[in-house]
Amino acid sequence: NAGVTQTPKFRVLKTGQSMTLLCAQDMNHEYMYWYRQDPGMGLRLIHYSVGEGTTAKGEVPDGYNVSRLKKQNFLLGLESAAPSQTSVYFCASSYSGDYGYTFGSGTRLTVV
């Protein structure tokens, strides 16, 4: 029972490069989320999805895009990376919006 799996775990990008972070969950959860974690700022919601084929903006969506083509997967894309996007990214899933979230172990992204 893997829970929520994020790949990759670490990545270094140059400014302007693009990349996709993959999140996969095996709990049949409807809701999936992408958060970023920065020192002193807690966890901030980037985008979320309430079901297959749906996505919505969170608190800090600029510079990111997402897709949820399959229920178990939620992809986060950076089209043109900027140093301000250096952060730890966490994916989470839940049965419902106000129920307990299950988080992945994170992706540490550095943009130079």
Place this chain on the structure above:
Amino acid sequence: QQQVKQSPQSLIVQKGGISIINCAYENTAFDYFPWYQQFPGKGPALLIAIRPDVSEKKEGRFTISFNKSAKQFSLHIMDSQPGDSATYFCAASLPGANNLFFGTGTRLTVIP
């Protein structure tokens, strides 16, 4: 604007002591208040949660105290152990909402 304000930013407690972390909120419509525990290199994990219809919830050594009139809630860790050393996040959500608002986190260190 931080929806949930958490304090202190860091906390050092002796083994066997009581750790207390506080959170305050302004939006009286919040109806779900979870606490998450995060160890270094890991994603946050749900620790305990409360709804505003009760003033206290206890699970083992962990207790949430909820003060609806003061719009505050706190996490108490009794008989704190070195293994409790982690970062703790409080959070809140609205009824039917699709996301959690997180506090900025408290780094707890329990010294032997």
